[in-house]
Amino acid sequence: MFFLSWRQLLSRKWQTLLILLGISFGTLLFVSISGVQLGMRTFMGEQLLNNTAHVLISGAERIIDPDEIKAAFYPNTFVKWITTPTGLREEVRLENYAGWYQRLSRDPDVVDFSPRLSTQAIAINGKFNAALRLIGTIPEKHIRITTIEKNMIAGSFAALEKGNNGIVIGSGVARNLGTKLDQYIQLGTGQSEQKPFKVVGVLHLGNKELDDSLAFAELNDVQVLARSPGRVSEIAVALFDIDKSADVANRWKVISKDKVQDWQDANQLFMEIIRVQDFTRYFITTAILIVAAFGVYNVLSIMINQKRREIAILRAIGYAPKRILELILYQGLLLGWTGGILGIFMGYLLCLLIGTLEFGIEIHGSKHLPVSYDWKIYATALLSANLAAFIASYIPAHHASRLTPIDIIRSE
Amino acid sequence: MIECFDVIKEFGKPPQRVLHGLTFKIDRGEFVSISGRSGSGKSTLLYLISTLDIPSAGSILINGKDITTFGVNELHSFRNHFVGFIFQFHYLLPELTALENILLPARNLGLQAHYQKVAENLMDELGVLKQLHKLPSQLSGGEQQRVAIARALLLEPKYIFADEPTGNLDTANARLVMSILQRVNKEKKSTICLVTHDPGYSSLANREILLVDGRIKT
Numbered sequence: 001m002f003f004l005s006w007r008q009l010l011s012r013k014w015q016t017l018l019i020l021l022g023i024s025f026g027t028l029l030f031v032s033i034s035g036v037q038l039g040m041r042t043f044m045g046e047q048l049l050n051n052t053a054h055v056l057i058s059g060a061e062r063i064i065d066p067d068e069i070k071a072a073f074y075p076n077t078f079v080k081w082i083t084t085p086t087g088l089r090e091e092v093r094l095e096n097y098a099g100w101y102q103r104l105s106r107d108p109d110v111v112d113f114s115p116r117l118s119t120q121a122i123a124i125n126g127k128f129n130a131a132l133r134l135i136g137t138i139p140e141k142h143i144r145i146t147t148i149e150k151n152m153i154a155g156s157f158a159a160l161e162k163g164n165n166g167i168v169i170g171s172g173v174a175r176n177l178g179t180k181l182d183q184y185i186q187l188g189t190g191q192s193e194q195k196p197f198k199v200v201g202v203l204h205l206g207n208k209e210l211d212d213s214l215a216f217a218e219l220n221d222v223q224v225l226a227r228s229p230g231r232v233s234e235i236a237v238a239l240f241d242i243d244k245s246a247d248v249a250n251r252w253k254v255i256s257k258d259k260v261q262d263w264q265d266a267n268q269l270f271m272e273i274i275r276v277q278d279f280t281r282y283f284i285t286t287a288i289l290i291v292a293a294f295g296v297y298n299v300l301s302i303m304i305n306q307k308r309r310e311i312a313i314l315r316a317i318g319y320a321p322k323r324i325l326e327l328i329l330y331q332g333l334l335l336g337w338t339g340g341i342l343g344i345f346m347g348y349l350l351c352l353l354i355g356t357l358e359f360g361i362e363i364h365g366s367k368h369l370p371v372s373y374d375w376k377i378y379a380t381a382l383l384s385a386n387l388a389a390f391i392a393s394y395i396p397a398h399h400a401s402r403l404t405p406i407d408i409i410r411s412e
Numbered sequence: 413m414i415e416c417f418d419v420i421k422e423f424g425k426p427p428q429r430v431l432h433g434l435t436f437k438i439d440r441g442e443f444v445s446i447s448g449r450s451g452s453g454k455s456t457l458l459y460l461i462s463t464l465d466i467p468s469a470g471s472i473l474i475n476g477k478d479i480t481t482f483g484v485n486e487l488h489s490f491r492n493h494f495v496g497f498i499f500q501f502h503y504l505l506p507e508l509t510a511l512e513n514i515l516l517p518a519r520n521l522g523l524q525a526h527y528q529k530v531a532e533n534l535m536d537e538l539g540v541l542k543q544l545h546k547l548p549s550q551l552s553g554g555e556q557q558r559v560a561i562a563r564a565l566l567l568e569p570k571y572i573f574a575d576e577p578t579g580n581l582d583t584a585n586a587r588l589v590m591s592i593l594q595r596v597n598k599e600k601k602s603t604i605c606l607v608t609h610d611p612g613y614s615s616l617a618n619r620e621i622l623l624v625d626g627r628i629k630t
């Protein structure tokens with residue numbers, strides 16, 4: 001029946017072409033919108049993951065409770081606080097780093113993990129200074145669990161070495177301090193005397209807030225600077241499957257007092273934006289595909305009305321109802337496949353074109369918009385086009401298969 | 413052999429009886445004409461004995477088997493293998509060439525390549541070989557009907573049912589069609605049931621079943 005379906009489609013060139021264009025246009029829009037949205041999402045996700053991790057384990061923040069202080073120091077006494085005690089009870093630290101180290105080393109879901117000490121610091125270069133969020137990390141582990149090396153615009157992240165007092169600073173920090181690679185800046189945390197650190201790398205994340213404040217140094221160097229030897233404030237964990245982040249985080253929460261956050265939980269606003277983007281994308285595409293599906297339905301319904309005689313003769317010479325169903329369904333699927341393939345091809349070309357357009361922001365050292373070419377976008381687009389065409393053609397196909405030759409002949 | 417026992421056919425609500433208890437036999441290899449005036453029920457009878465329709469009452473047996481007991485697949489397989497239809501209007505598929513139209517019954521069995529030569533021979537016999545790759549819209553009325561006849565004869569069916577096959581043709585083409593049917597009946601021993609209101613063509617058959625107001629006039 002494929003042969004006959006093909007010939008019937010070819011005999012109605014204009015109708016076929018218009019429906020193909022409808023399906024192609026829907027598929028093209030899905031591919032291009034998804035490409036741009038997922039490109040941006042991947043880029044933003046990478047930035048977030050550079051700053052956080054798939055799962056981030058940090059010390060729980062314990063806040064001073066005035067009632068607890070009253071009970072401990074002034075039991076059975078009425079207390080009226082002139083200034084109510086507030087703030088953290090102690091510096092944030094992991095309860096049991098060694099325990100986490102053993103657990104994470106054995107966990108089959110974990111690619112690698114990187115202990116960190118995150119602290120505030122002031123960087124000074126001559127008359128200029130900048131407030132930093134300084135992260136002490138183990139460079140080789142940090143490189144394994146993030147894509148940070150891709151964001152280096154000068155030097156290398158791997159150049160951070162224990163005891164060398166090297167530092168990687170954000171491009172905004174470098175600009176504000178007027179410093180560059182291999183120059184020295186002074187670092188202090190307010191609790192210690194300033195120490196000279198050599199700039200071994202400059203990174204650019206494309207996020208002004210981060211580029212103006214973020215800096216990385218080797219974990220031991222930061223512990224010495226902060227006068228907190230052995231202290232780790234957080235562990236960044238990379239998983240084999242990022243989609244398992246929430247499940248893994250929930251599993252670990254049960255066994256520790258430490259704060260365990262998966263990257264989606266830590267970036268709820270970002271995830272909310274993604275959800276709205278996804279909804280918009282699917283809404284637009286579904287609307288277009290529904291219009292195209294109605295086109296398929298209309299064309300096939302009209303065709304069946306016009307071809308009643310032919311259906312009658314096919315039934316009369318032995319073509320069973322199932323074969324008539326195939327005849328119409330194949331036409332719908334041919335339209336779906338051809339329109340879908342045409343649409344994803346045109347969508348791919350459009351994505352390539354969008355990828356060459358220049359935008360005001362700089363991303364990964366380029367001013368071009370990041371576009372995703374994930375195969376799942378193309379597979380989803382093709383399947384959606386075919387599903388729409390299949391549903392739209394099944395109804396008229398079923399109707400045609402129920403026509404009996406005698407009813408048609410009598411009505412002629 | 414086709415056997416009809418007290419066949420009744422009614423249409424509509426309230427039911428209007430078109431055929432009134434017909435009982436007759438058509439032997440294997442017979443050339444039978446079903447004739448009568450317009451509205452006498454001859455086409456209705458043809459559609460019943462050709463399995464396109466089922467009777468309201470009574471039974472029709474083909475080779476001893478009641479046609480109402482045929483399942484969907486059995487019915488279509490029977491039509492495909494053993495029945496050839498020729499209608500007044502050729503009912504050719506307009507998007508297929510003459511050859512492709514003729515090969516339609518074979519295509520349903522996946523044997524189009526096997527029957528290609530048979531189809532060409534038939535076209536040659538019927539004088540439309542030159543129209544092999546032409547679309548129906550490029551053929552004359554007579555040529556279209558001859559292509560439709562070739563389609564009906566392709567699988568050498570045991571039964572050929574022809575409903576006014578000459579109704580839309582000029583005299584020369586009508587005579588040609590009738591001579592083809594006679595030849596097939598003689599050479600291939602096919603059973604032929606021909607519906608016609610033309611006494612001239614009716615007389616070419618071995619036997620005539622004359623219908624008057626849904627009853628057989630003997």
